[in-house]
Amino acid sequence: SQTIHQWPATLVQPVGSPLSLECTVEGTSNPNLYWYRQAAGRGLQLLFYSVGIGQISSEVPQNLSASRPQDRQFILSSKKLLLSDSGFYLCAWRVVSEQFFGPGTRLTVL
């Protein structure tokens, strides 16, 4: 069966520090991969998606970047975090129709 992992589960970082969030998927090949951000009590904002290794599409211009170095690995990064980067970050994978989310990373920028 398919499994999606995200780490870390929680993260507290100072403003101006770098960020690296990792997402890996098991049990499937060549999935579409997605990064979403969710502010407290709000909806799902799509940040990036990838249809293959090295292929990244950005939905919202911002302080973040994404990379897909391997078929089932998706990384979200920032060189310098802003206060507004705080939120709940969700990775998701999709093959054909159904899309499944990971457990999320709670990021607090102080």
Next chain:
Amino acid sequence: GENVEQHPSTLSVQEGDSAVIKCTYSDSASNYFPWYKQELGKGPQLIIDIRSNVGEKKDQRIAVTLNKTAKHFSLHITETQPEDSAVYFCAASKVAQKLVFGQGTRLTINP
């Protein structure tokens, strides 16, 4: 592009009653409509979905209906239980394209 509107934003029902959440979409070419349940501090969980060639789908206490002519679809939860309390999201897309999500509905089941 696709736009999905979801109503209501909050819904409170008595335990045992039914709950209905409605979504409308703008792109008549959309043909896949999933529903997600998100519990506090967790990622959204796919609970049911429907494709445009079907008008209704049921899974135990949960059902989804689709009206392609009116471009709206609904989630129905019967015999609600406290564990149904969560935020529910609808979404729409063409198959294999990006999902567009509604704004979410916070459902509270009162004992």
